[in-house]
Amino acid sequence: xxxxxxxxxxxxxxxxxxxxxxxxxxxxxxxxxxxxxxxxxxxxxxxxxxxxxxxxxxxxxxxxxxxxxxxxxxxxxxxxxxxxxxxxxxxxxxxxxxxxxxxxxxxxxxxxxxxxxxxxxxxxxxxxxxxxxxxxxxxxxxxxxxxxxxxxxxxxxxxxxxxxxxxxxxxxxxxxxxxxxxxxxxxxxxxxxxxxxxxxxxxxxxxxxxxxxxxxxxxxxxxxxxxxxxxxxxxxxxxxxxxxxxxxxxxxxxxxxxxxxxxxxxxxxxxxxxxxxxxxxxxxxxxxxxxxxxxxxxxxxxxxx
Amino acid sequence: xxxxxxxxxxxxxxxxxxxxxxxxxxxxxxxxxxxxxxxxxxxxxxxxxxxxxxxxxxxxxxxxxxxxxxxxxxxxxxxxxxxxxxxxxxxxxxxxxxxxxxxxxxxxxxxxxxxxxxxxxxxxxxxxxxxxxxxxxxxxxxxxxxxxxxxxxxxxxxxxxxxxxxxxxxxxxxxxxxxxxxxxxxxxxxxxxxxxxxxxxxxxxxxxxxxxxxxxxxxxxxxxxxxxxxxxxxxxxxxxxxxxxxxxxxxxxxxxxxxxxxxxxxxxxxxxxxxxxxxxxxxxxxxxxxxxxxxxxxxxxxxxxxxxxxxxxxxxxxxxxxxxxxxxxxxxxxxxxxxxxxxxxxxxxxxxxxxxxxxxxxxxxxxxxxxxxxxxxxxxxxxxxxxxxxxxxxxxxxxxxxxxxxxxxxxxxxxxxxxxxxxxxxxxxxxxxxxxxxxxxx
Numbered sequence: 001x002x003x004x005x006x007x008x009x010x011x012x013x014x015x016x017x018x019x020x021x022x023x024x025x026x027x028x029x030x031x032x033x034x035x036x037x038x039x040x041x042x043x044x045x046x047x048x049x050x051x052x053x054x055x056x057x058x059x060x061x062x063x064x065x066x067x068x069x070x071x072x073x074x075x076x077x078x079x080x081x082x083x084x085x086x087x088x089x090x091x092x093x094x095x096x097x098x099x100x101x102x103x104x105x106x107x108x109x110x111x112x113x114x115x116x117x118x119x120x121x122x123x124x125x126x127x128x129x130x131x132x133x134x135x136x137x138x139x140x141x142x143x144x145x146x147x148x149x150x151x152x153x154x155x156x157x158x159x160x161x162x163x164x165x166x167x168x169x170x171x172x173x174x175x176x177x178x179x180x181x182x183x184x185x186x187x188x189x190x191x192x193x194x195x196x197x198x199x200x201x202x203x204x205x206x207x208x209x210x211x212x213x214x215x216x217x218x219x220x221x222x223x224x225x226x227x228x229x230x231x232x233x234x235x236x237x238x239x240x241x242x243x244x245x246x247x248x249x250x251x252x253x254x255x256x257x258x259x260x261x262x263x264x265x266x267x268x269x270x271x272x273x274x275x276x277x278x279x280x281x282x283x284x285x286x287x288x289x290x291x292x293x294x295x296x297x298x299x300x301x302x303x304x305x
Numbered sequence: 306x307x308x309x310x311x312x313x314x315x316x317x318x319x320x321x322x323x324x325x326x327x328x329x330x331x332x333x334x335x336x337x338x339x340x341x342x343x344x345x346x347x348x349x350x351x352x353x354x355x356x357x358x359x360x361x362x363x364x365x366x367x368x369x370x371x372x373x374x375x376x377x378x379x380x381x382x383x384x385x386x387x388x389x390x391x392x393x394x395x396x397x398x399x400x401x402x403x404x405x406x407x408x409x410x411x412x413x414x415x416x417x418x419x420x421x422x423x424x425x426x427x428x429x430x431x432x433x434x435x436x437x438x439x440x441x442x443x444x445x446x447x448x449x450x451x452x453x454x455x456x457x458x459x460x461x462x463x464x465x466x467x468x469x470x471x472x473x474x475x476x477x478x479x480x481x482x483x484x485x486x487x488x489x490x491x492x493x494x495x496x497x498x499x500x501x502x503x504x505x506x507x508x509x510x511x512x513x514x515x516x517x518x519x520x521x522x523x524x525x526x527x528x529x530x531x532x533x534x535x536x537x538x539x540x541x542x543x544x545x546x547x548x549x550x551x552x553x554x555x556x557x558x559x560x561x562x563x564x565x566x567x568x569x570x571x572x573x574x575x576x577x578x579x580x581x582x583x584x585x586x587x588x589x590x591x592x593x594x595x596x597x598x599x600x601x602x603x604x605x606x607x608x609x610x611x612x613x614x615x616x617x618x619x620x621x622x623x624x625x626x627x628x629x630x631x632x633x634x635x636x637x638x639x640x641x642x643x644x645x646x647x648x649x650x651x652x653x654x655x656x657x658x659x660x661x662x663x664x665x666x667x668x669x670x671x672x673x674x675x676x677x678x679x680x681x682x683x684x685x686x687x688x689x690x691x692x693x694x695x696x697x698x699x700x701x702x703x704x705x706x707x708x709x710x711x712x713x714x715x716x717x718x719x720x721x722x723x724x725x726x727x728x729x730x731x732x733x734x735x736x737x738x739x740x741x742x743x744x745x746x747x
Contacts, residue, residue, distance in 0.1 A: 057421055057702065058530050058743030144559075145566055165719055252561065253508055253715030257708065270393045271708035272738070273422075275400070 050279040057273075068280035077258040078281055082288070084169065085260050089237040092173035097229055099177065100184035101222070105214060107185075108192040119189070123182035130179060134246040137175045142250070163251040172243045180236070184229045191225035192218060227300035231293050238289045241266070261285040345431055345640070348633035352377025355631050355638060358385045358395065359410035361459065361621060362587060363654040367647040371638060374646075380638060387563075388412065392704050395626070399424045405628040407635040411456060412621045413447035414511070417527075417701040420455045425624040427453040431636040439644055443693050444659040448622050456622030457643040458659035460651070462582025463689035464515060464605045464618045467589070470678070471599040472501065472577045480603050484547050487578075487606045491556040494577055502558035503551070504578050505567060508718050510710035511619060512562075512580075513544075513728075518616035518697045520544045520608055524732070527698045532746045534700070534735050536728035543608060545724040552718060559718070572596050580605060582618035583686040587655030590676045597676050602685045615689040616697070620659070657686060664690065702742060706735045 026033075051068050055061045072078050103122050107115055125133065140147040141162040148159050162171040195217065203213050241262040248255040248263075257267035261281060269278035357368070357380055368380045383406065385394045392415055398404045411419060419425045428434075433454040437445060444458035466480070473480055473490075476497040481487035491503035506512070517524060522540025526533040551557050558576055560566045570576035572595030579585065589600060605615045623639045625632050641647045644660065652663040663669050664687055673679040700706050713734055714727035722730075739746035 056741070056743035057418075142566075145569070249561070249564075252711040253719045256712040256715075258712070267708065270397065271389070272705050273396060274741075 047279040047283055050276050051283055053276045055274075055276055068277050069284065071277065072280050072284050075281075077264060078261065078284070080256075081258045081261045081264045082285075085238050085240055088169055088173060088240060089234060091169075092176060093230065093233040093237060095173070096177045096181055097184060097226065097233065099181050100229065101188055101226070103181065103185045104188035104192060104222075105218065107189060108218070109210065119185075122185055125179050125181070126183040128179070130242040131246060133179050134175055134243045137171075137178070138247055138250050141171060141247075163247065163254060165254045168247070168251065168254050172240070172247065175243050176236075176240075180233070184233070187229050187232075188222055188225050191222050195221045223300070227297065230300070231296060234293050234296060235289055238285060238292075344633045345637045348631070349375055349378065349637050351634075353631055353634050354379040354381065355407035355629075355635050356381045356383060357408040357410075357623075357638065358383050358391060358406040359408070359621075359623070360384050360387045360391065361410060361656065362591065363651040363656045364410075364642065364647075366650055366654060367642045370646060370650060371641050374641075375637075378634065378638070389704065389708060395419075396424070399626060399628055402628065405626045407629040407631050408623050408625060408639055410459065410621050411624045412619055413444065413458075413617070414514075414699040414703045414707075416448060416455055416622060416624065417450065417699060418704050419624065420450060420453070421701050424627055425455055426627045426629070426632055427455065428457070428625065428636060429454055431633065433457065433636070436644065439661065440659050441661055441664060441690060443617060443690070444620060444622070447620070456624035457639050459621045459623050459643050460584050460656050461659040461690065462584050462618040462620040462657065463686060463693055464519065464580055464582055464615050465685055465689050466578060466580055466603045466605055467585055468578040468601055468603060469571075469574055469576075469596065469599050470601045472574045481606050482604075483610050483612075484606045484608060488547060488550055488556075491551055492554070495556050501575050501577060502570075503556060504580065505558040505560040505562065505570065505576050506548075506552070506718075507559055507561050508711050508715040509562060510707035510714075513710070513714065514699070515582075515616045515618040516544045516548070516580075517541050518694060519605065519614055521614070521694060523696060523698075525698050525700050527701060530701075530744050532700065532739055532744050534732045534739070534746060536725075536732045541728065542725070545728065549717075549724050552724065568592050574599075582620060583657035583689065584619060586657075586674060586676070586682055590655060598678050600677055601680055602677060602682045604685060605689060613692045614694050615692045617693055657683075700735065700739070701744070702735075702739060705738060706731070709734055 052063060052065060053061050054064045054067065103118075106112055107119055107122075112118060128136075138146075143149045143152065143159075143161045143163070148162060151157055152159055160167060162168075199217050200213060203217060208216065239262055240260045244255050244259045244263055245266070248259075255263075257271070258264040262285070265278045265281045265285070268274045268281060272278075352375070355378070357364070359382065364382060368382045372378060372380055385391045385406075391410070395406070395409055395411075398406070409425075411425070416425075429452065434452075436454075436457070440458045441461065443463075444461045448454055448456040448458055468480055472478075472494070476494055478490050478493050478497075479486065481490045487503065494501050494503055514524075517536075517540055520540040520543040522536075522538050522544065524534060524536045524538065524541055526535075558570060560570055560576070567576065571579070571589070571593045586602075589596060593600075607614065623643055625635045625639070629635055642651070648658055648660045648663055652658045652660075652669055658664055658669070670683050670687055671681055672683055674682050710731060713730035714724065716722040716730070717724045717727040736746045
């Protein structure tokens with residue numbers, strides 16, 4: 001931000017004529033701004049507007065100001081939903097990013113035979129729509145007719161039910177990891193590809209082994225990409241919806257209508273007709289996500305400096 | 306991750322809108338204001354196009370016949386989902402003000418919610434109030450409130466015991482006549498074959514409320530906007546005490562109704578009975594081909610030996626959304642489907658009618674259904690229709706209440722909570738929602 005401001009000031013001071021033509025720039029970005037306002041700003045503004053009202057079956061719509069926000073912040077269901085995605089974030093994201101990092105380093109090491117095959121097969125799950133992936137895993141998780149059920153029957157095992165209350169978050173985490181390891185691997189791998197090869201040569205001349213190269217060259221080079229991947233994953237975790245909403249059909253007693261914040265907002269508006277309160281929950285969750293993503297970004301940048 | 310589902314919903318909505326706006330244009334020039342059947346006849350003469358949202362299978366033939374009789378009218382029959390899914394879509398279309406169908410199938414329990422929100426039209430201007438006596442009292446009572454008629458009854462669901470005779474014969478178990486015997490049969494069956502269960506249940510709001518209804522419980526009292534919710538009454542406790550034994554003893558299959566596994570279980574004998582509404586025969590015939598010849602129907606088990614109490618489970622009406630631009634034409638179709646030729650055609654094709662003419666006709670009652678080994682199934686079902694316990698009412702926001710059933714009562718199926726605990730939690734959540742919606746709830 002500050003950097004651009006300085007540049008603008010400098011250029012306008014040096015070329016005062018540019019001021020007269022300043023509308024030309026706006027005209028160029030106008031198409032974008034129009035679409036941006038229509039599909040991004042307008043929905044947010046409308047949600048904020050909605051969140052200030054309360055519509056009742058009896059009594060109609062009334063202005064409640066911050067009433068919905070007060071209610072959301074003291075709503076045990078909202079915090080239960082938040083708790084679930086917070087646990088998910090703390091446990092699943094590090095595992096997924098570690099796996100992605102490992103795969104990216106292995107593929108980049110140049111010691112692997114058939115690199116492009118591995119790269120594409122690790123990435124492939126990302127190309128499977130989340131709905132299809134969840135349905136697929138849902139079938140495998142089934143203890144009656146699914147893979148788990150078959151294993152139990154054939155091998156005489158009694159594996160725990162992946163769709164039980166205790167294991168549900170882990171089971172969802174497994175699906176999400178399967179889906180997104182390849183995506184994150186690609187982000188990290190492309191960062192590794194732009195490392196100047198002369199650094200590796202220099203390291204080799206200095207007698208550094210592979211591990212030393214990873215530690216001293218590759219990991220520092222990956223810092224920016226890891227930060228990006230982390231922020232994407234944080235946002236993804238907080239927006240968890242598809243996987244629980246599909247598994248809900250298989251385990252309605254475990255996945256409540258307020259299992260994740262998005263699922264809660266969805267149930268509030270589509271089953272409960274509480275559009276106003278649903279908008280409030282969505283906005284509160286959006287703000288929390290932004291704050292956490294911003295904090296992570298700030299910390300990441302400070303380390304990088 | 307997040308957007309796919311909502312995108313799919315939007316796409317679905319767009320398709321529906323597109324379907325409505327097809328050739329012929331949704332809006333017919335039908336006179337709306339003028340009272341009585343004249344306007345309906347005029348609408349039929351003028352012709353036009355209407356959209357019907359329904360999932361009931363026998364309506365398809367009704368639509369074909371109707372269009373043959375009135376060639377000027379085009380009816381678009383759309384399956385917008387079953388039960389709650391359809392209500393969600395309908396509420397959203399009404400809220401959005403576009404893509405609203407002209408006729409919608411609405412179950413009796415959901416009707417008050419739509420009526421209260423004034424999303425569906427009163428049908429008395431079209432002469433619907435004169436149809437009293439055409440329908441059996443239960444369904445007719447369900448579509449009326451105050452002086453208004455909010456829908457035409459399409460079918461009804463007096464409960465009965467559907468059982469797989471082959472399984473009962475094989476293990477030499479008597480068909481239960483009381484709930485006590487039912488629990489006993491559940492134990493015997495599961496002991497004889499650990500893979501077989503007396504029935505399936507993972508927590509179903511419609512089933513639970515119907516069971517409480519039969520037991521004489523009246524958890525919901527509704528008087529205008531004054532609502533009482535109380536799941537501590539004697540009838541409710543009678544049900545929970547009995548059913549808790551089945552749940553705690555793991556004697557019910559942990560399979561959701563209408564799932565793939567459910568149909569499979571009904572076919573292979575691992576789910577031996579269903580206590581369910583009278584509309585079930587058509588569903589068994591179409592969904593459980595493997596069960597042909599094996600299933601029979603018996604009266605619903607009783608709380609006291611020799612008792613004769615039953616309750617309703619499901620059952621639907623056809624209603625006209627207030628936002629429809631062709632209400633008279635919509636009503637003309639509904640009357641055809643629910644009262645006139647359509648009622649007969651649907652009864653012939655396996656629907657359980659709500660009209661007295663069909664219910665009392667010997668042709669209907671004495672029909673032998675090959676799927677049920679030639680049993681005169683309708684005799685049992687019609688008898689049940691006459692024994693429904695009176696005085697039951699649903700919440701004016703039952704659609705929402707049912708949607709959170711598994712959040713609360715569901716805990717009794719996966720944890721240490723009891724059904725009675727679960728129902729208390731459901732009661733609290735329902736009271737809270739009612740208060741938020743402006744009702745006076747206790």
